[in-house]
Amino acid sequence: MNDKQTTQEKIFNRYYRIFIIPMIFLLYYLLSYLVNPYSKYWSLTTTRSWDDLLAEGVVMMLICWLITELSLISARLMDKWIPWERWPVRRFITQVCYQIILVFILLKVVMIILTFIFGPPPERGDSGPEKLDEWQFVFVCVMLSILISAVHTGNYFLQRWKTSMLEAAALKLNAAELQQIAMQAELQSLKLQLDPHFMFNNFSTLSALIQEDKNTALAFLENLSRVYRYMIINLNNDIITLREELKFIQAYTYLIQIRHGENVDIQTDIPEEIITRGIPPITLQLLIENAIKHNVASAAQPLHIHIYLNGEGKLTVSNNVQRIASNMPSTKLGLQNIRNRYRLLSDLSTEIKEENGSFLVMLPLLDF
Template sequence: MVNTRTDKLFNKYYRVFVIPLVFILYVFISYIINPFSRYWEYVSHLSVSKTLFELFISLIVSWMIAEVSLAVARWMDKWLSWDTQPLKRSIIQTVLVLIAVFLLLNVLDYTLFLILPPPPPELAATFDKTDEWQFFVVCSLVSILITAVHTGNYFLKRWKTSMLEAAQLQLDAAHLKETAMQAQLQSLKLQLDPHFLFNNFSTLSALIEEEPKLAMSFLEKLSRVYRYMIANLNSDVISLSQELNFIDAYAFLIDIRHGENVNISISVSAANRNKGIPPITLQLLIENAIKHNIASTQQPLYITIYDEGDTLIVKNNIQLIPHTLPSTGLGLKNIRKRYELLFDEAVDIDNHDGEFKVRLPLVDF
C-alpha cells in the first residue's frame, strides 16, 4: 500500500523534479562535449530577456526529450519485458529512443521555424553542421540516460518486490512451522502411556475392595496427577519445581502399587528448581523404568533424580524383565521430540554398567 501510494505521487509530480534535472544534464553534457563551442560565446553576449528565452527553449527541449524517452521505455515495458530477453530489449529500446529523439528534434525545429521570426544573420553564421550534430548527440545521450535511469528504477522495484516476497514467504513458513510445532506438541502431550492408565485403575479397583480409606487417598493423588496433566496441556515449559511437586503425588501412586520394590529419590539444588523442563517428562521416564525392569523384594528398582550443572539426570538400575512386553515406544520418543521442537536440544541416553541414565537439559524461561 505504501509503495503504491509513493509510485502514484511520483508519477504525478515527477516532472517537477525530472525536467529541471534533465535540463541541467543537457547543459552539462553540452558543455563537457565542447566547452569551446561558439554557442557559449553567443549566449554570453545576449541580453537578460534573450538569455531567459534561450533557457526557456532549452527547458522545453529537455521536457520533450524526457517525455519521449519515458514514453518509449513504458511502451517497451508492455511489449517486451527485461526478464525475458534483456539484450534484445536493450538494443531495440536504444534504437527506438534515437529515432524518437531525431524525429522530435526535427519536428521541434520546424515548429520553431514557423512560430519564431527568422534568426539574425550573425546568429545563423554562428552555427554550422558540427553544432547541429553535436546538439543531436547531446539530446540522444540525455535521452539514453533517462531511459537507463527508468530501467534502473524498474529493476530496483523488482528487487524490492522480490525481497518483500521472500521475506513474506519466510514469515509464512515460520508461522506454518510454529503452527505445526504447536499441533505436534499437543499431540505429544496427549500420548500418555496406556500402561500408566491401566496399572493405576487396576490398583484403585483392588484398593476399593480391600482398603477403602487408602483407596480414597489413592484416588485423591490420582486426581491431583490428572489435574496437573490437564492444567499443563497448553504449557510447553514449566518450572522444575512444579514438575517435582507433581512427582511427589505420582510417587505416592507408585508406592501404593509397588511398595518398597520401587524406590524413588530426588536430590536437586534450589537454583535448578527454577529452571524449565517440558511437563510430564519425569513421569514418563519413571513409568518407562518401571515398565521395562524387574521390581521385586529381591531385586528392588532404584530410580534417582539429581542434577549436575544445568542438566537433570534420571537414573535407574537395569534389571530387564526376561519376557518382552508390548511397547508403544512413546516415552523416550515423546521426550526427545519435545526437546527438539522446543529448545533444539538433544536428550542424551546412556545405557552402560548396569545403569540407564537420561540427561535432560534444563533451560531458562
C-alpha cells in the same frame, strides 16, 4: 498493486519530474560544452540579448521536458512489451534504437512548430562548424534521452529488488508462523500420547483396591485426581518449573507405592537453587513409568530410581538395569516423546546411556 503503493508511486513520479527536468536542462548545456567547448556558439553567447537567451532557455526547457516525458513513456511501455527479466539483450538494443528514432522525430516536430510560430530561422550556410553544431545538438539530445531511460531502468530494478526483498521477508515470516503452528500441533500430539498408558495402569490398580481396601482406594483416588488434574492443567504448557514437576512427582510416587510397594524405590536429590528452572511437563513421570515398564521390580530385585543433578548440571533420572524378559521389542515411544519435546522447545538435546548396570537419562534444564 494496492492503493497505498499507487499513491506512493504518484508522489514519487511528481517529485521525480520536478527534480529530473531541471537536471536534464543543466546537463544539456554541460554535455554540449564538454562535447565541443570550442564551438562558436559559446563565444556568441556573451553578445546575445537577455531576451534571446530567455527565449532559448524556455525552448530548451520545453525540449528537455518533452524528451523526459517521451523517454519515460517509452521505457514504461517496453517494461510491458520487452521486460528486462526475459529479454535483456533485445531490450537494450531496442530501447537504444527507439530512443534515437524518437529524439529525431521529436526534434523535427519541434523545429516545424517553432518555424510556424517564429518563422524560418536565418540562413546559416552549409559550413562544417555550423553543421557540426547541429549534429552536436542532436547527439546531446539523444544522450539525454538514453540517460533518462537509464535512470528509469535503475529505479525500476531498485523497486523490483525492494519488492522482492519485502515478499521474501513476508514469505519467511509466514513460513516461521506455519512452522510454529506445526510445532505446537506436534507438541500437543506428543503430550496426548502420555495419557492412555498412565490412566490404564492406575485405573486397574484402583479397581483392585476398591475390592480390597476402600480407605486406601479413596486415598489412591485422591492422589490420582491430583496427578490427573496436574496433567490436564499443564496440557497447554510447554515448560513448567522444576518445583511444580517435583510436587507432581510426590503425588505420583504415592501411586507407585500403592501399586508396587517397596519393590520400587524412588529418591529425589535436587538442590534448591535449580527448582525455578524449566522442564517439559510430565517428563519425570514418563521416565519413571518407562523404568517400571521395562525392568523387574520385586522384593528380591527392587527397582531403584534416582532423580538428581549430575556434575554437568543436567537433571538425571537413573535406574538399575534388570530388564524384563520379553519377546516383544520396545517401541521406545516414551524416550522418543521426550526427545521430540526438547527438540521442539530448544536447541538442547537429551542424552541417554547405559553404564555400570544403570540406565541414565540426562535432561538439560530450560529457561523461560
